[in-house]
Amino acid sequence: MIKAVIFDMDGVIIDSEPIYKEIDKKMFARYDICLSEEKLESIVGVPLFELWDKLMLEYDLCKKYNTEEIIDQHADMYYKALKENDLKLIPGIREWFEYFKKHGFKMIIASSSHAKKIEFVCSRFNLDKYVEGYVDGNSVKNGKPAPDIFFKAADKLGVEPENCLVIEDSEHGVSAAKSAGMKCAAFSQRNSSFQNLDLANIIIKEFSTENLKKVMEI
DSSP states (O other): OOOEEEEOOBTTTBOOHHHHHHHHHHHHHHTTOOOOHHHHHHTTTOOHHHHHHHHHHHTTOTTTSOHHHHHHHHHHHHHHHHHHSOOOBOTTHHHHHHHHHHTTOEEEEEESSOHHHHHHHHHHTTGGGTOOOEEEGGGSSSOTTSSHHHHHHHHHHTOOGGGEEEEEOSHHHHHHHHHTTOEEEEEOOSOOTTOOOTTSSEEESSOOHHHHHHHTTO
């Protein structure tokens, strides 16, 4: 029985992935890093500390640059972009929040994003009246597709993993949710050929009343 709902943030609550992708390209260009579209898609949902740990080694940047400074710079660019863009909630997601709140489900955000970004989004869209806080990517040792972030979210809510529903939009996120033993609804908006969401219990393309009924039946 589902007792709690765990929301990813980017690509589920807000349509921020296209914004982040442009930031990523600018950041990587600064350090002569060239990634294919497939590679750019593959890093969706990966915490910045994990991403840059790999890139620093792969491109032999450790001797020239400080990893923490680059991560802070990258995170600040994300945060600035969120503030400057006319962000909107994904259509229908607030109605889902309202439904879960009305029916007594516990809710929390579990996102690979930096805490500052999550707090900004929660404040801007008044999500604190729905969710019991958040778990950010820097608060767990292993990011998605490892299940750590979802285990921590379930523990924070005091709900067993098998009683949790995760709403995700990335392959890494779906894999993490299933590895945690949770049910997962995958939101497929970007139609990327590089994101395999087949492990999810259900794949939806919009947050509609009809899809909410289907999700509650999984």
